[in-house]
Amino acid sequence: MRPWERLGLAGLVVAVLVSAGVAMFARGNGDAPARAESAPLSGATRDDVQSVLDRWAGAVRSGDTNALAALVDRSAAPGFLDAEQSRARNAAGVPFEAFGYALTDAGGTPVPDDLVAALGADEVIAPGVELRYSFAGADPVPATAPVSVVLARRGDVWTLVTDAPVAGRDVQTWRGPWDFGPVVAARAEDGESLVLGHPGDRATVEQIARGVDDAIARVTDLWGSGWSRRAVVVVAASQAEFTSLVGSEHDGANIAAVAVAGAVDRESRSASGQRIVFSPASRQRLDAGGRLVVLRHELMHAAARVDTVDGSPLWMLEGYAEYAAHRGDDTQARQIAPDLASRVADGMVPDRFPRDDDFSGSGSAAYEASWSLCAFVADTWGDARLTDLYRALAGGPRSDDDVEAVVERELDTDVETFLGQWRDWLARELG
Numbered sequence: 001m002r003p004w005e006r007l008g009l010a011g012l013v014v015a016v017l018v019s020a021g022v023a024m025f026a027r028g029n030g031d032a033p034a035r036a037e038s039a040p041l042s043g044a045t046r047d048d049v050q051s052v053l054d055r056w057a058g059a060v061r062s063g064d065t066n067a068l069a070a071l072v073d074r075s076a077a078p079g080f081l082d083a084e085q086s087r088a089r090n091a092a093g094v095p096f097e098a099f100g101y102a103l104t105d106a107g108g109t110p111v112p113d114d115l116v117a118a119l120g121a122d123e124v125i126a127p128g129v130e131l132r133y134s135f136a137g138a139d140p141v142p143a144t145a146p147v148s149v150v151l152a153r154r155g156d157v158w159t160l161v162t163d164a165p166v167a168g169r170d171v172q173t174w175r176g177p178w179d180f181g182p183v184v185a186a187r188a189e190d191g192e193s194l195v196l197g198h199p200g201d202r203a204t205v206e207q208i209a210r211g212v213d214d215a216i217a218r219v220t221d222l223w224g225s226g227w228s229r230r231a232v233v234v235v236a237a238s239q240a241e242f243t244s245l246v247g248s249e250h251d252g253a254n255i256a257a258v259a260v261a262g263a264v265d266r267e268s269r270s271a272s273g274q275r276i277v278f279s280p281a282s283r284q285r286l287d288a289g290g291r292l293v294v295l296r297h298e299l300m301h302a303a304a305r306v307d308t309v310d311g312s313p314l315w316m317l318e319g320y321a322e323y324a325a326h327r328g329d330d331t332q333a334r335q336i337a338p339d340l341a342s343r344v345a346d347g348m349v350p351d352r353f354p355r356d357d358d359f360s361g362s363g364s365a366a367y368e369a370s371w372s373l374c375a376f377v378a379d380t381w382g383d384a385r386l387t388d389l390y391r392a393l394a395g396g397p398r399s400d401d402d403v404e405a406v407v408e409r410e411l412d413t414d415v416e417t418f419l420g421q422w423r424d425w426l427a428r429e430l431g
């Protein structure tokens, strides 16, 4: 949607964290770690540690702040327990189906000797752990997110020391909406789709929730029913939250919303962690109607995710999503593509397909041209052929020649005729 939206294919990777713990663990990192990557935990230790992780997740989920106090080590970095207890309180309104910390098969990270000495514990470990969570009804499969955690053993009791990054390992604990304040949740009418946000955005959260059913119906009408037909939407309240949810390559000041996914499994045709995230800047840049247009655009990306490979021609991905966003509205073409309309009025007509480069910078001309291409194809050949064209072009990167060949084949035309007809359509619709 416009220059302030991008198709986001990022996983859930970035965390923003500043705490005493960071300094503590970063200390002395001018030297390479003294020990090699440690082996996976042995059976008995693994069971004990998993048991602590289970109690940790259970306490967060149930809002049991006393249980958290009992799990956190007496020498833990200041603020760790507070943050855990805040998360537990903040997440009280979130309808989790699953929320668990799981040991992964990856070996842990050696813990710096000075930390081990400072804690005075019998054993200190930083095992490979991930968060697996899902929202009841809304997530077809659980999402996973990285967790960096240090545990200490005193006698036979294991405790949590920190979830801050550990020197020598490039893992930061992922932060969810519940790490950024109390969460309000609203269900869509389908009883499955979910919109999350914070109390200050409650009206926006509820407005989006009321629009989700219609957005799903519209996207399904164009794309077909071969997708989950449910949505998880998050209204981010701060830049830090937005960055945590969508990745640092998306500048929230210039983007209204991003659709992200975790892992895509093409065999089972499922994608985990599909989220539509509205940026804090969208508060100023979108009115209620504009918010629903953006919702439909992002939902189209989500619906097509398992059939869309990274690097496919952006004009196809963005043009199709934008076409889906406006389809069925009586919005004039001139309102959907005002910059393109003024170019056409000045006699500047496109003579080629938009290239991915054209989307950098402000990119509005590229978005509008891409929308117009898709609207022109739908007008001339129908929605089904447009969708076939999307599927034919969404399989990965294509050269310009390749794109032209696919268009010629799918629409049974030649590219010169096609471009000429597109220019005629622009003159007619925008002139």
Ligand SMILES: [Zn+2]
Binding pocket: 001, 005, 006, 007, 297, 301, 317, 318, 321
């Ligand atoms: Zn998009």
